[in-house]
Amino acid sequence: MDKSLKSRKHHLSSTENQLTFLNNGIFASGKFQPFHKHLENQGHWPFKPSKLEIFQVNVGYMCNQTCKHCHVDAGPDRKEIMTRETMQYCLDIMEATKVKTLDLTGGAPEMNPDFRWFVGEAYRIGVQEIIVRSNLTIIMANPKYYDLPEFFANNNVRVVSSLPYYKKVKTDRQRGDGVFDKSIKALQKLNDVGYGVNGSGLHMDLVYNPSGAFLPGEQSELERDFKEALLADFGIRFNNLFTITNLPISRFLEYLVASDNYEEYMEKLILAYNPTAVSSVMCRNTISIDWKGYIYDCDFNQMLEMKIAVDSSQHVSDFDLEKIENRNILVNQHCFGCTAGSGSSCQGTVV
Amino acid sequence: MSSKTYYDPEDLKKFGDISEWNEKLGNKFFDWYGEVFKEGELSAREKSLIALAVSHTVQCPYCIDAYTVDSLKRGISEEEMMEAVHVAAAIKGGASLVHGVQMMNKAKKLSM
Numbered sequence: 001m002d003k004s005l006k007s008r009k010h011h012l013s014s015t016e017n018q019l020t021f022l023n024n025g026i027f028a029s030g031k032f033q034p035f036h037k038h039l040e041n042q043g044h045w046p047f048k049p050s051k052l053e054i055f056q057v058n059v060g061y062m063c064n065q066t067c068k069h070c071h072v073d074a075g076p077d078r079k080e081i082m083t084r085e086t087m088q089y090c091l092d093i094m095e096a097t098k099v100k101t102l103d104l105t106g107g108a109p110e111m112n113p114d115f116r117w118f119v120g121e122a123y124r125i126g127v128q129e130i131i132v133r134s135n136l137t138i139i140m141a142n143p144k145y146y147d148l149p150e151f152f153a154n155n156n157v158r159v160v161s162s163l164p165y166y167k168k169v170k171t172d173r174q175r176g177d178g179v180f181d182k183s184i185k186a187l188q189k190l191n192d193v194g195y196g197v198n199g200s201g202l203h204m205d206l207v208y209n210p211s212g213a214f215l216p217g218e219q220s221e222l223e224r225d226f227k228e229a230l231l232a233d234f235g236i237r238f239n240n241l242f243t244i245t246n247l248p249i250s251r252f253l254e255y256l257v258a259s260d261n262y263e264e265y266m267e268k269l270i271l272a273y274n275p276t277a278v279s280s281v282m283c284r285n286t287i288s289i290d291w292k293g294y295i296y297d298c299d300f301n302q303m304l305e306m307k308i309a310v311d312s313s314q315h316v317s318d319f320d321l322e323k324i325e326n327r328n329i330l331v332n333q334h335c336f337g338c339t340a341g342s343g344s345s346c347q348g349t350v351v
Numbered sequence: 352m353s354s355k356t357y358y359d360p361e362d363l364k365k366f367g368d369i370s371e372w373n374e375k376l377g378n379k380f381f382d383w384y385g386e387v388f389k390e391g392e393l394s395a396r397e398k399s400l401i402a403l404a405v406s407h408t409v410q411c412p413y414c415i416d417a418y419t420v421d422s423l424k425r426g427i428s429e430e431e432m433m434e435a436v437h438v439a440a441a442i443k444g445g446a447s448l449v450h451g452v453q454m455m456n457k458a459k460k461l462s463m
Contacts, residue, residue: 221390
């Protein structure tokens with residue numbers, strides 16, 4: 001299995017190097033205006049958030065997979081894990097602010113030893129919506145995870161699962177050998193407890209990331225194709241398909257550079273800039289928390305170590321909703337990924 | 352700036368520039384083009400595969416690039432893409448071979 005950029009000591013494992021790289025080339029030469037200029041031209045500068053609705057918590061970078069496109073640089077060799085103490089801060093915030101959604105991601109969030117405690121407590125205090133972003137294969141990885149579908153159901157978790165394609169070859173190419181077969185088995189287990197089945201009240205969405213240097217196609221058309229193929233071939237049902245654009249950071253950036261696709265991909269993102277997507281990008285109603293409890297505008301900014309721009313309240317132990325909702329959102333050139341075409345967010349397209 | 356080759360991938364991005372020298376006809380073409388590829392009795396996916404096949408028949412490198420990307424975006428598999436190219440090639444090959452009948456007719460007419 002491949003290793004993370006961090007353990008390979010790759011020069012792009014440094015966020016400083018990534019940001020320098022992203023700001024050179026077509027931006028340094030003046031061929032294209034940087035992202036913030038696009039916002040400025042639309043009168044969206046400084047870029048302000050709307051009401052906070054989604055509290056996205058990255059409970060650690062450890063993962064049983066090492067996907068080639070991973071923007072987290074997650075993998076089995078990553079040891080960063082959120083503690084129960086930090087989770088408690090998050091729960092206290094959820095309880096005090098009544099933010100609607102707790103969105104758990106990783107790595108494979110299920111690998112955090114306090115994951116079940118965290119979900120159970122969130123359910124107990126009445127969080128309106130609990131999302132777990134599952135890579136699916138974790139459910140089949142070890143007997144201790146086999147009952148995750150039942151656990152999710154008992155805690156009314158909304159499962160959002162990654163599946164880049166409805167056939168084996170492309171899925172395994174992006175996510176590793178054997179991933180497709182295990183993902184299919186996991187989806188069937190989730191269906192068995194009611195996930196994705198009409199009338200069960202248990203919601204399961206799939207996430208599609210393009211397997212390469214191109215933008216996702218029309219979300220509704222891909223959803224139709226995924227539904228037809230997965231039902232016909234494997235009897236699998238699910239609720240929605242979210243198409244997510246790969247942002248040029250971390251291991252996807254490494255892939256773009258190594259395959260000589262970087263510049264062309266960035267140009268595609270810039271030329272597809274959609275002004276109407278700007279008001280609905282996820283950093284406006286979401287904040288992202290890292291395993292240490294620091295706060296970011298989104299999961300991508302987290303991976304670039306761009307903490308939110310406030311003089312205090314950069315950490316969950318010092319949370320101030322008013323400051324968060326009045327902050328200026330930090331942007332950089334990777335943000336073109338969220339405004340291209342129909343836009344992109346953790347909930348799929350935005351327009 | 353002169354190019355040493357007839358085809359430059361960068362030129363595909365300038366396709367829209369053809370309207371500069373005849374706006375009326377250029378606009379009509381692009382409107383019509385956009386309409387053609389909308390979902391109709393044929394799905395947009397089917398239309399993309401037809402376009403990919405025809406791109407190979409007319410051997411247009413711009414079109415091949417454009418409809419390869421379009422196929423990938425639509426989640427069309429590599430096997431489907433290659434089958435479409437074989438359909439195009441079979442028609443093109445068949446179109447040559449079927450003229451063999453004309454050759455045979457002529458030869459037979461002229462021969463004792």
